[in-house]
Amino acid sequence: MIQVLFFAQIRELLGSAKVEHTAENIDTAEALRAALAATDDKWAKVLASDKLLVAINQTMSQWDSPVKDGDEVAFFPPVTGG
Amino acid sequence: MEQCNPQINVRVHTEDFCVADEYGLLACNNQDGAVVNFVGKVRDFNDGSAVTDLTLEHYPGMTESVLMQISQQACDRWPLSKVTIIHRVGTLVLGEQIVFIGVTSAHRKAAFAACEFLIDFLKTKAPFWKLEAGDTGRKWVEAHDSDQQAAKMWQK
Numbered sequence: 001m002i003q004v005l006f007f008a009q010i011r012e013l014l015g016s017a018k019v020e021h022t023a024e025n026i027d028t029a030e031a032l033r034a035a036l037a038a039t040d041d042k043w044a045k046v047l048a049s050d051k052l053l054v055a056i057n058q059t060m061s062q063w064d065s066p067v068k069d070g071d072e073v074a075f076f077p078p079v080t081g082g
Numbered sequence: 083m084e085q086c087n088p089q090i091n092v093r094v095h096t097e098d099f100c101v102a103d104e105y106g107l108l109a110c111n112n113q114d115g116a117v118v119n120f121v122g123k124v125r126d127f128n129d130g131s132a133v134t135d136l137t138l139e140h141y142p143g144m145t146e147s148v149l150m151q152i153s154q155q156a157c158d159r160w161p162l163s164k165v166t167i168i169h170r171v172g173t174l175v176l177g178e179q180i181v182f183i184g185v186t187s188a189h190r191k192a193a194f195a196a197c198e199f200l201i202d203f204l205k206t207k208a209p210f211w212k213l214e215a216g217d218t219g220r221k222w223v224e225a226h227d228s229d230q231q232a233a234k235m236w237q238k
Contacts, residue, residue, distance in 0.1 A: 008139055008211035009222045051225075055209070058144035074141060074209075078225030081138065081169060081210025082122055082181055082201055 002026060002067060004036065007076035013046045023069035029054045030063040032073055051078055088157040089164045092149040094140060096172040099182050104166055114163050114186035116193035120201055122181040124174050133216045137173045138180070141209035145169070152203040156185070159199070160192035167200065169210065199236050206233040 001020045011017050019036075026032050033054070037044040054061050055074045067073055091107075093099075101121060109117045124136050153165040168182040183200045187193040212223040 005141070007141055007209065008213070055141070055144060058141070058147055060207070074144070076141070076209060077211065077222070079206065079209050080212045080223040080225050081140070081208050082205035082229075 001069065002032065003072045004032070005072065005074040007074060009077055010046060010049075010052065010075055014043060023067075023071075026067055028063065029056060029061055029065050029067055029073060032067050033063070033075070047075065049077070052076075053078060088153075088162050090150060090153045090157070091164070091166040092146055092153060093168045094142075094145050094149070094171060095168075096170060098170070098179060099168045101179075101182065104168070104182055104184055108164050108166060108184045108186050111163055111186065113188065115188055116190040117184065117186050118190070118193040118197040120181075120183040120197050121179055122201070124176050124178050124180060126176050133176070133214050135173055135175045135215050136180075137213040137215070138169075138171045139211045139213065140169075140171050145209050148208045149204065152200060152207060155203070156196045156200055160187060160196045161189075162187050162192065162196055165196070165200070167204065169204070169208070171210070202229070202232045202236060205229045 002023050004019045004021050006014055006017055021032065021035065026035060033047050037047045053076055056065055056067060057072055105119060126133055149167045153167060156162060156165060162185050164186040166184040170180055174180060183197055185193050185196045206229050214221055214223055
């Protein structure tokens, strides 16, 4: 399984902080995003944001970065700390 | 590239910090002639709207690791002895301290530059998000292009 985390307004808009997703047919961050988006119209809209960022195993990653069983993948908006 | 064996201290927590205590820890080494500190506070406006409080969310684990990485990058660029980064999370009211960055070096230019580099990188790389509450309700703070540009300047 892949642990999927959501932060800030992405978490609020989805109404979910964490889900598990099967690693079957998932090879990249983009494939995971597409699979999650396909589950629900609201999720499709939120996850379509062109500002969405992805971290794999707590490292900032690209949409074509590989994702495998056991990974932790987080989706979040641009950061605004400091 | 200067090499150093710095003492890096990174903390993310809800509790406030004491600038005098942090300064004392940074300044106890007499080899360092320069100590530069930056403190970020909750201010009363953002983008023209009144703000009453601010809630900071982060990504536990990844946040600390990014702060360690940018501290290490600063130490690779400048001859620093100590780096302290403290960032608070949770709900903070007007005037409260949000972030502390402190660096020490033998010389002021390195210390000033490293401190500015650290805040510019923290604002664009570390997974923190701000939710503002004000007269018109709650809203997530948008990332500013100017912050991205400030961070990019260091890549030249």
